[in-house]
Amino acid sequence: MKKRALISVSDKANIETFAKGLIENGYEIISTGGTLKVLSDAGIDAVAVENVTGFPEILNGRVKTLHPFIHAGLLAKREIADHQKQLNDHAISPIDMVVVNLYPFKQTLAKEGVTEEEIVENIDIGGPTMLRAAAKNYTNVAVVVDPGDYEDVLDSVQKDTLDAAKCKQLAAKVFRHTANYDAMIAAYFTDEAYPEVLTSTYEKVQTLRYGENPHQTAAFYKKPNEAAGTLAAAEQLHGKELSYNNIQDANAALEIIADFDEPAAIAVKHMNPCGIGIGETIYNAFKRAYDADPVSIFGGIVALNREVDSETAQQLSEIFLEIVIAPSFSDKALSVLTKKKNIRLLELKMDNDVVDYRQKVTAVMGGLLVQDYDTGKVTEADISFATKRKPTKDELTNLLFAWKAVKHVKSNAIVLARDNQTIGVGAGQMNRIGAANIAIEQAGEKANGAVLASDAFFPMPDTVQAAVEAGITAIIQPGGSKRDQDSVDVCDKHGIAMVYTGMRHFKH
């Protein structure tokens, strides 16, 4: 008896060649309405599914293959005599291969102006049912969900190597595919933040050469339909493939730059900003980010939120940078930067609301932690004045700038800033005074007259004392410690202006 393949595909690319190949290798083709038409138009012999089921396609295609003549043909185990007998009793013939790809739910969701009705109609029911039936019965049935597999499957058919092991791999792909499909549907039906099971799925962007270290394997995945404004949407204009650490650092730079509307440049090393500068022009902003810490920026990642012009490109090209990421590069800037073999240039349409609707997921052993992104913002209206002296206008501007910066530094974090530029960053220390000492030491003489931001309150006045000694004139911190008054007293004694934000920015 001839083998039978049921073909029912939404994405009809290359289906004629595949079907032809199957026929040449002794298969009979069964097909649904639209697919049958494509095959018939190409002169390929196929049997309409209605002729197998004895039942017409009804409800505008909502029911076409959902029939025991199809599903018993897919699910019967050939090696079980009773299954065989039941097929015979009901005059059902077995089906040996299913070639199905589903209604384009994801693409429909992404369509501009799409209606709920159209989205719901694009939830495929018959397709996944056949795919899952065939995949369950992988020892008897081959299942092809990915048009990218046609060539390989045909090759296996020709060589007679389409065995259970191969079919099991094809079946695994089906269950991944339908799980992803259902996860997208579930996400469309509700935007519940913390459902009883987390079914988010991710699509592979690329396998990476290695992970954080060369002995670790790694890959980069993205959420379906959510790339806009993220690294997954960036176009690489120049340079080698991104590494695992590049992706982490570039992502950190994008999260930071999303907090700035004015021309800003962010230099990142190991996920901490080593220099942040803002300015009238992107050139000024970058100069400040560079001057903030000309040592640490070496081998770093720089994100800029305005087009890179030739003048800025010239400055960027004078140091070794892993990545420059910007919304665009002028032609002249590109010709300057592409002369450097080892730099990676990424073009990305940035979006300052990029993190607002996303959740931050962190892996822990055996599970995940999920939380909102830290989108907390503090403006002049939100702060309260803790000390006798209030900050001057200039100090206040620098305090709010330092506050934006410290939010993105690993805790415990202290940032010193002046003149629209970070000048000292103390990151990831186990005690606050340790972070302060690092920031103060890095700033050197520039600390005198600068402002200081702390990501969390001062449990004791030691950091303020260190600030006094360094010549800091104003401090911004959340407030809320039992011993706030001790810090206030030190400030008052030395004429330092201190403000409270009422908001903490721990970052682990």
Ligand SMILES: NC(=O)c1ncn([C@@H]2O[C@H](COP(=O)(O)O)[C@@H](O)[C@H]2O)c1NC=O
């Ligand atoms: N309802 C059914 O019985 C059914 N059987 C197959 N489909 C889907 O119909 C599509 C192909 O339809 P056509 O060959 O008419 O273009 C495929 O994406 C397939 O997954 C169905 N449609 C959706 O549920």
